[in-house]
Amino acid sequence: MQYEAVIGLEVHAQLLTESKIFCGCSTQFGAEPNTQVCPVCLGMPGVLPVLNRKALEYTIKTGLAMNCKISPYSRFARKNYFYPDLPKGYQISQYELPLCEDGYLEIITDGERRKIRIKRIHLEEDAGKNIHDLSGYSFVDFNRTGVPLMEIVSEPDIKTPKEAALYMKKLRAILRYLGVCDGNLEQGSLRCDANVSVRPVGSQEYGVKTEIKNINSFRFVEKALEYEIKRQIKLINNGEKIIQETRLWDSITGTTQSMRSKEEAHDYRYFPEPDLAPVVVSSDWIEKIKKNMPELPDAKIERFIKDYGLPAYDAEILTEEKSLSEWFEEAVRLGGKPKEIANWIMVELLRILNEENKDITECNFKPSQLVELVNLVDKGIINRNIAKEVFEEVYKTGKSAEFIVKEKGLTQISDDSVIIEAIKQVMDKNPKEVDRFKNGEEKLIGFFVGQVMKLTKGKANPKLVNELVLKILKEQ
Amino acid sequence: MELHKLTLTELSKMINRGEVRPHEVIIDVFKRVQEIEPKVKAYITLTTDKAYEMARDAENAIFAGKRNLLTGIPIAIKDNICTKGILTTCASKILYNFYPPYESTVTSKLLKQKYILTGKTNMDEFAMGSSTENSGFHITRNPWDLERVPGGSSGGSAAAVAADECIAALGSDTGGSIRQPASFCGVVGLKPTYGRVSRFGLVAFASSLDQIGPITKSVADSALMMNVIAGHDPMDSTSAPIESTDFREYLGHDVKGLKIGIPKEYFIEGMDKEVEERIKEAINQLESLGCIPVEISLPHTEYAVATYYIVATSEASSNLARYDGVKYGLRAQGNDLLDMYMKTRSKGFGAEVKRRIMLGTYSLSAGYYDAYYKKALQVRTLIKSDFEKAFENVDFIVTPTAPSPAFKIGEKIDDPLQMYLSDIFTISINLAGVPAISLPCGFSGKGLPIGLQIIGKPFDEAGILQLAYAYEQSMPWHKMKPNL
Structure with missing residues (x-):
């Protein structure tokens, strides 16, 4: 039997507010343990939470970007459970009345546009971190306690692991465009839990689902889901039952392991948080936030296609990161031809950034430098192949392209006499090939061009070489 | 001069006029404490050294011309109100x-006024109780009869004020914890x-x-304290964004024509005869002052105790989760995390606290939430609307504060239900969120104080104080002192 997967994602995103959600402590990542704490986030007896309006604004912004309804009236609730990293013994979260509901975001999968519905987006506080060392004691770092966290829950509309990854990418792009989350899965500022079940293709009923936690990279979103779907199908084929449980992704073994069953699941005893008034969001406020929304990925893709005449594929890649799209637009503004610039970015720049595991914002290569380089090619000063070499040099040293071309003597040879001289040398060295060409083996033209390029260390104008080789050979 | 016997209003005036120095006041009050405290045991912590320092600060402030209402006034604070660097236990071993x-x-507000902290007063553990017998440390005795309880949970604060072991005190009230002990100890709460x-x-x-x-010792003192402690606080999201007023504004104003509601549900079969008589006399007195008594109904009164014990315990079960041995307070050694949690909480909490945590945990549990917690919230809304409707026709509501005078130590401690019923007249007020005062309205045959409760509209503390003041000044009760 053929099976299909039903996947829903629960994504936690740490908000980029200066201070924590219920107190004034800093949210900076990486500080010494317990240096960004106060009586409120430490859950001292008698303290009270005060909601950070900025966190609320960021969540509303996200809700709007994901086409959600923003509830005019929502409320916080307490989620009760004991754990050392949870100083109050409860997490302030939202339960019955979340801030945002009923939205969607679009992904393009195999050329098809698909809406993935968003069930809800709510605001809550992050927990601290337990640290276990070799002494046998455990320690708790409360710096992260109270960092604002947004939970974005999708409907089970995702059908394949690839779609799940696309959804995550789109979601991350939106969060980064909005400037509400830095989207770093490795550092945990963006976290993903997946609910997954399988069913026979065509069936309308859901199978028993499992929840997978600890998916901390984009690569693992796909891998973990692929593994889990295979595992579930194998169980069914073996006549075994799938148990509703929480499973932990182990990136080292590439498997999921059972963490706790449904019976062991916590009863969180949610109830309305009495220390906080219900959250009332006025329509005026929503309008104000709407007015200040930045351009989002989908709109930008469309604009890039329309205004710059780019293929959809290029537009999508260039807009994945806001910073990259801005880099591209700056290069075009400085006179670069859009498609030409797009090619350079996608083929050369992204390759080198990828090799160095860097972000466009982390390198010193400027749009003006690329435009200068492309202009040298346009003017015929260097050819395309040499330009690639120059690009690497500019990228690494920061020197101007023109300077490098002069310094290394890479200027294109467009002088007929020099090229003819080179052609003659090549013909003298390869009399057999000259004979074969005469006898009709015209494809050997490539061989001669290649040899000439080699002899001129790649600097010869390839177009000119082509013309002259053909002319001279035919004249023989 | 026995400075400790003065009211806050009297002493504040004297200090302000320079007739007495804070240093003299604190010496006299601690002399009184030394004498009386072994009998009453109102305090968990006496902050004697700190108090002398604070008296010096107060004198410096006065010298610099910065006099305030509470400058140099010895005040006791209930031990569930956090004081920086000063032991705050909630009368629980878990916070020892x-x-x-x-x-x-x-x-902080008192500190700005340069008050003097006498100490932290005893209470029922985490304010759960009506007799102060649930303290994790020791019991407190009623200054009017040392064999009896002072009420609770603010029993230490009420006893300290009644026994002149301080000039005024702060308490906290969740279901009657200020008013019921005030009633038992013959003071104003x-x-x-x-x-x-x-x-x-x-x-x-x-x-x-x-x-x-x-x-406090008088209604005027209560108004004076309110002038200092009331007001919006950005640190408390549930604090009302309402500017504070001068609560003494209407003291001494005429009460003629004020309508006072007498809820029939509060005068029930089986209630203490002497309490009933004293309250009826008080109502007659109010009438003779020109008030108009009106019989009213608060129909959902009978559900108040049940509702309260679901709402309060549910919230408590969550609020008390932080006492887990990880960060502060008691930690018992355990074999693993769960064992440490269980041993810490078993050792740290007393029986009543455990009982309420279990009740609350149960009410919030999956499958029971709708039947208990949710239902209780619905009934709470009905109780609140009882008061709203009543206040459409009357200015105030007058009831007994407690169904009986102070009971004997040990009398109800093994019967939680009987104990819970001692808050039967005060609990609805917390559920409705309205203000109420308890003030003395006479004595039982055995010489035990009885309290009158005046309930007002939301934020009408000034009105309550006006009516309470008029009654108080027309009667001799506030001048009576226990014989210690």
């Missing part, structure tokens, strides 16, 4: 070593409107019901 690193909003006084720094029992308020 807790020195708060921060100051509550109310005591005010529970302000929910949101009137900041809860920041009050160790939470039931967050939607808790409110800090003054326990």
